Amino acid sequence: MRLSRYFLPTLKEAPSDAQIVSHQLMLRAGMIKQEAAGIYAWLPLGLRVLKKVEQIVREEMNRAGAVELLMPTIQLADLWRESGRYEAYGDEMLRIVDRHKRDLLYGPTAEEVVTDIFRAYVKSYKDLPLNLYNIQWKFRDERRPRFGVMRGREFLMKDAYSFDLDEASARKAYNRMFVAYLNVFARMGLKAVPMRADTGPIGGDLSHEFIILADTGESQVFCHKDLVEMGAPGPDVDWYGDLQPLVDQRTALYAATEEMHDEAAFAAVPADKQLSARGIEVGHIFYFGEKYSKPMKANVAGPDGKDVAVHMGSYGVGVSRLLGAIIEASHDEGGIIWPDAVAPFDVGVLNLRVGDEACDAACDKVVAALEAAGLEVLYDDTDNRPGGKFATADLIGLPHQLIIGPKALAEGNVELKHRATGERSVTSLDAAIAQLTGKAAA
Amino acid sequence: MRLSRYFLPTLKEAPSDAQIVSHQLMLRAGMIKQEAAGIYAWLPLGLRVLKKVEQIVREEMNRAGAVELLMPTIQLADLWRESGRYEAYGDEMLRIVDRHKRDLLYGPTAEEVVTDIFRAYVKSYKDLPLNLYNIQWKFRDERRPRFGVMRGREFLMKDAYSFDLDEASARKAYNRMFVAYLNVFARMGLKAVPMRADTGPIGGDLSHEFIILADTGESQVFCHKDLVEMGAPGPDVDWYGDLQPLVDQRTALYAATEEMHDEAAFAAVPADKQLSARGIEVGHIFYFGEKYSKPMKANVAGPDGKDVAVHMGSYGVGVSRLLGAIIEASHDEGGIIWPDAVAPFDVGVLNLRVGDEACDAACDKVVAALEAAGLEVLYDDTDNRPGGKFATADLIGLPHQLIIGPKALAEGNVELKHRATGERSVTSLDAAIAQLTGKAAA
Numbered sequence: 096m097r098l099s100r101y102f103l104p105t106l107k108e109a110p111s112d113a114q115i116v117s118h119q120l121m122l123r124a125g126m127i128k129q130e131a132a133g134i135y136a137w138l139p140l141g142l143r144v145l146k147k148v149e150q151i152v153r154e155e156m157n158r159a160g161a162v163e164l165l166m167p168t169i170q171l172a173d174l175w176r177e178s179g180r181y182e183a184y185g186d187e188m189l190r191i192v193d194r195h196k197r198d199l200l201y202g203p204t205a206e207e208v209v210t211d212i213f214r215a216y217v218k219s220y221k222d223l224p225l226n227l228y229n230i231q232w233k234f235r236d237e238r239r240p241r242f243g244v245m246r247g248r249e250f251l252m253k254d255a256y257s258f259d260l261d262e263a264s265a266r267k268a269y270n271r272m273f274v275a276y277l278n279v280f281a282r283m284g285l286k287a288v289p290m291r292a293d294t295g296p297i298g299g300d301l302s303h304e305f306i307i308l309a310d311t312g313e314s315q316v317f318c319h320k321d322l323v324e325m326g327a328p329g330p331d332v333d334w335y336g337d338l339q340p341l342v343d344q345r346t347a348l349y350a351a352t353e354e355m356h357d358e359a360a361f362a363a364v365p366a367d368k369q370l371s372a373r374g375i376e377v378g379h380i381f382y383f384g385e386k387y388s389k390p391m392k393a394n395v396a397g398p399d400g401k402d403v404a405v406h407m408g409s410y411g412v413g414v415s416r417l418l419g420a421i422i423e424a425s426h427d428e429g430g431i432i433w434p435d436a437v438a439p440f441d442v443g444v445l446n447l448r449v450g451d452e453a454c455d456a457a458c459d460k461v462v463a464a465l466e467a468a469g470l471e472v473l474y475d476d477t478d479n480r481p482g483g484k485f486a487t488a489d490l491i492g493l494p495h496q497l498i499i500g501p502k503a504l505a506e507g508n509v510e511l512k513h514r515a516t517g518e519r520s521v522t523s524l525d526a527a528i529a530q531l532t533g534k535a536a537a
Numbered sequence: 538m539r540l541s542r543y544f545l546p547t548l549k550e551a552p553s554d555a556q557i558v559s560h561q562l563m564l565r566a567g568m569i570k571q572e573a574a575g576i577y578a579w580l581p582l583g584l585r586v587l588k589k590v591e592q593i594v595r596e597e598m599n600r601a602g603a604v605e606l607l608m609p610t611i612q613l614a615d616l617w618r619e620s621g622r623y624e625a626y627g628d629e630m631l632r633i634v635d636r637h638k639r640d641l642l643y644g645p646t647a648e649e650v651v652t653d654i655f656r657a658y659v660k661s662y663k664d665l666p667l668n669l670y671n672i673q674w675k676f677r678d679e680r681r682p683r684f685g686v687m688r689g690r691e692f693l694m695k696d697a698y699s700f701d702l703d704e705a706s707a708r709k710a711y712n713r714m715f716v717a718y719l720n721v722f723a724r725m726g727l728k729a730v731p732m733r734a735d736t737g738p739i740g741g742d743l744s745h746e747f748i749i750l751a752d753t754g755e756s757q758v759f760c761h762k763d764l765v766e767m768g769a770p771g772p773d774v775d776w777y778g779d780l781q782p783l784v785d786q787r788t789a790l791y792a793a794t795e796e797m798h799d800e801a802a803f804a805a806v807p808a809d810k811q812l813s814a815r816g817i818e819v820g821h822i823f824y825f826g827e828k829y830s831k832p833m834k835a836n837v838a839g840p841d842g843k844d845v846a847v848h849m850g851s852y853g854v855g856v857s858r859l860l861g862a863i864i865e866a867s868h869d870e871g872g873i874i875w876p877d878a879v880a881p882f883d884v885g886v887l888n889l890r891v892g893d894e895a896c897d898a899a900c901d902k903v904v905a906a907l908e909a910a911g912l913e914v915l916y917d918d919t920d921n922r923p924g925g926k927f928a929t930a931d932l933i934g935l936p937h938q939l940i941i942g943p944k945a946l947a948e949g950n951v952e953l954k955h956r957a958t959g960e961r962s963v964t965s966l967d968a969a970i971a972q973l974t975g976k977a978a979a
Binding site: 100101102104125128130131134135136137138139141142145160162163164165166167168169170171186187189191193194197199201208211212215216217225227232234236238248249 | 542543544546567570572573576577578579580581583584587602604605606607608609610611612613628629631633635636639641643650653654657658659667669674676678680690691
């Protein structure tokens, strides 16, 4: 992508109402623009990262056996009256009346809708287990939206819903999501700790939040230090085998959000392993049994032919919020440091003298070679000064930056910079291409 | 994907309120479920096709130089007051009041929002031409939603917006979209005819609808027959060169929707070339100059340093509606016939005797080989009868079906069926794999 044909409206300074660094950097990097309180447009650079995060979540959900569908943003109030949540949900629900005076709402979550889909089609235990998920915009009318996409009103959520014949299978479904979540966040370069959590308006008796530690976190959390560095199991998991040991390994150590915090239990953690910090919630999983299936009559015929209400769980990932969380966890004074897996472009090519025949030709060659190798390249072909190009590439967090200027190029060289470490090396153009594409130089 | 782990709730019969064949088939094929009048959930099979259609639109927009962003679904009423459309838009606009009594709406289109984004950042003619697009859910509160996704209330639209310094460049931007649209629809196997159209509530003085001919079309259209078979220019177009000849070649022949129909001009078309038919609108493009930029003060400094209001156009594709249009254009009594480019899966593998060792092994082998070659495979590993498996594969429109049963397999053979032509051939397993992957048999 040529920057001269792209739309990357970076800002020198963030608006003063942006309080936390991720919000400031997303505005400065031209990723988002506020449209109303808690409602953002995703500018091209922000959308690219959002799509990468979304795709990682999708791939890990698919791997764990969940099946993707897409529920509409607008829901019928009547479904929420069936579950008893319509009145209970309160002011955070955006209530809407259509031209025919029918009560609608902008979905803040989708337990009711997915339960209605399930009961319309699934009649037998033979079709279980089933896990249906979608990645869709939600709306929660927060009283005080803030922190940019971290606490917005319109936000992108991955929400999965599991359906099982009994509690034992439902716990296996819960474990599959527990393990999948570990992989999701690890792939994005995040250290997410699962913590016992309150179930809130979703309900149920078993729940974990997945928490990133960051000074700007919205809530206080308490955990055993070893959980932070424990890592993820990775993709080679037997998803329909016994995942309990992987879950137990983590839940055996103390970890709880403030609402669930137990001083006495925490005191039993060795003093040098006690960690109390601020945390950002990036995922939340729930097992709630028959809470929705009973009132909404989501029954299947069991092996004995008798109808039973299915046991359900729900599993959320804050997809748009994750961009803020990743930036909180990975930035420096120069700007964002994207983990490779979610970077908007893999490589930035900075032409330090646009119009110079040799520089232009070298840039064209390298861009073509990198793109042919499947890399995504942002080519700064603008007539900005070198200092501005360096600053922009760092601000927007391009992991690898290939700097091409007339002086070095006269000797056949270019400069390669690694954003995360700041390391710079001077090499031949071909060696740089080879290094970036992972192939030996010709 | 194993069908036993998928969620494909097909129906024997369509509900009686589904009036047109695409609506009936989408319901029967388990692609959509109605959630409220004109509001649908996209079940897994439907979502797969929706994503393919969306991706084709995205690729062709990118090719033509448009830049993707994402605007929120919820918009501020104040922006529409600026353009003067808030009152004018009428009952189709879904108006919403939030908890702080602020007037919001669910965007039916986004001229105001994108103009606001533009004016916030773009100040100079040097940053033009610019074309920003997004693929986002829209809501129009139709008085009488019907025909399934063809006239829904919540629908997925690609909407692009061009910004240029003057009318001459704006017409070039219009031509780029005109040509891109020809390519978009051709890639989906559709014969779309551009027709002079009324501009309606978007405004402006130049507009074309892209129309698919189908008996169930919502409106009467009139055109020169040659336009139907004229085809698309394809991707190798010089997008910033002179596209006028490509456009003129089409606009020189008569083509108009009912609102713009000119009996006298139509009578001048040779009698054997006069075509009057029903049509389905799948795209609509507009040039409207300064209609939004003037009241909203979207100005840039021109080469002479003076501020001028930009000239704009907007360009819509009904992404979700296209699924209905494609089915209207491509089906038979057995069900849907997906064009390869938008099929939910490339190949269906039908195991006629699940549990039979040889059949299971052959199926496992072929599924692995096809997936390794990058094909998307739906493997019917259920214990349904062969007749049911054939009917489902045809109903959901899988382009290639590989039928593996014990009798033929005992002789080393499988059957390969082509959905569109109905052709069947018996070959060895390896030859079938080779044929489907386009590689020579080992």
